Amino acid sequence: MGKGKLFVLSGPSGVGKGTVLDKLLSDFKDVQYSVSATTRKPRPGEKDGVDYFFLSREKFFKMVENNEFIEWAEVHNNYYGTPKIFVDKCLAEGKDVILEIDIQGARQVKKLYPDAIFIFLVPPSLNELKRRLNHRGSEDEKNMKIRLNNAEDELKEVKNYDYKVVNDRLDDAVEKLKSIIIAEKCKIREEDCQ
Numbered sequence: 001m002g003k004g005k006l007f008v009l010s011g012p013s014g015v016g017k018g019t020v021l022d023k024l025l026s027d028f029k030d031v032q033y034s035v036s037a038t039t040r041k042p043r044p045g046e047k048d049g050v051d052y053f054f055l056s057r058e059k060f061f062k063m064v065e066n067n068e069f070i071e072w073a074e075v076h077n078n079y080y081g082t083p084k085i086f087v088d089k090c091l092a093e094g095k096d097v098i099l100e101i102d103i104q105g106a107r108q109v110k111k112l113y114p115d116a117i118f119i120f121l122v123p124p125s126l127n128e129l130k131r132r133l134n135h136r137g138s139e140d141e142k143n144m145k146i147r148l149n150n151a152e153d154e155l156k157e158v159k160n161y162d163y164k165v166v167n168d169r170l171d172d173a174v175e176k177l178k179s180i181i182i183a184e185k186c187k188i189r190e191e192d193c194q
């Protein structure tokens, strides 16, 4: 059994990472979603252990201290991290894993897992990004500003990724993401060449 592949999905807040992944994972069971930990408060409808592991700052930094994250970062004034145990267990069992993390986290992952595949989701325009964030209604005015300000810098990071997918029509973006995963899984591995 070969090692599983690690996929990393990033993109500015509100571009649709969660929406695209929900749709992809609902009918494509080959990839495991890594649930992140965060110090952000849950939004209405979000479930602990499903959307995130919602932690106090104290608990989050205990995990940092114990080296329990692959990567962690402060994003839009909250802390987020990828628990190591789930990812490493899946990869060792030959299962593929996808992380939905920000650009700072992706840089850390690149150092630790140089073979990971990095995918960047971009909005059709900044105006549409703003409209989506507004429409989601999850952020107050202050947080909207923070997220939109960060978006401009985040978009410059696309150069460090392997693939860019524009999330214009949702179904198209899901199909493209699925195609990338399938193509990467068909790549010739070292073990195929012996």
Ligand SMILES: Nc1ncnc2c1ncn2[C@@H]1O[C@H](COP(=O)(O)OP(=O)(O)OP(=O)(O)O)[C@@H](O)[C@H]1O
Binding pocket: 011, 012, 013, 014, 015, 016, 017, 018, 019, 020, 132, 133, 135, 136, 167, 168, 169, 170, 171
């Ligand atoms: N292709 C699309 N066309 C129109 N609306 C979309 C599309 N994709 C996502 N949306 C909408 O945009 C909003 C933001 O989507 P979502 O929450 O998935 O973004 P996100 O990138 O995961 O954000 P965050 O990084 O803040 O978690 C949601 O209201 C969602 O329904």
Ligand SMILES: Nc1nc2c(ncn2[C@@H]2O[C@H](COP(=O)(O)O)[C@@H](O)[C@H]2O)c(=O)[nH]1
Binding pocket: 010, 011, 012, 013, 014, 036, 037, 040, 071, 072, 073, 075, 076, 080, 081, 082, 100, 101, 102, 103, 104, 105, 106
């Ligand atoms: N570095 C990490 N970034 C993460 C992780 N999980 C999520 N995120 C990023 O946070 C923002 C905001 O998310 P929200 O749920 O508060 O809207 C999002 O854009 C993700 O990219 C993580 O484990 N590490």
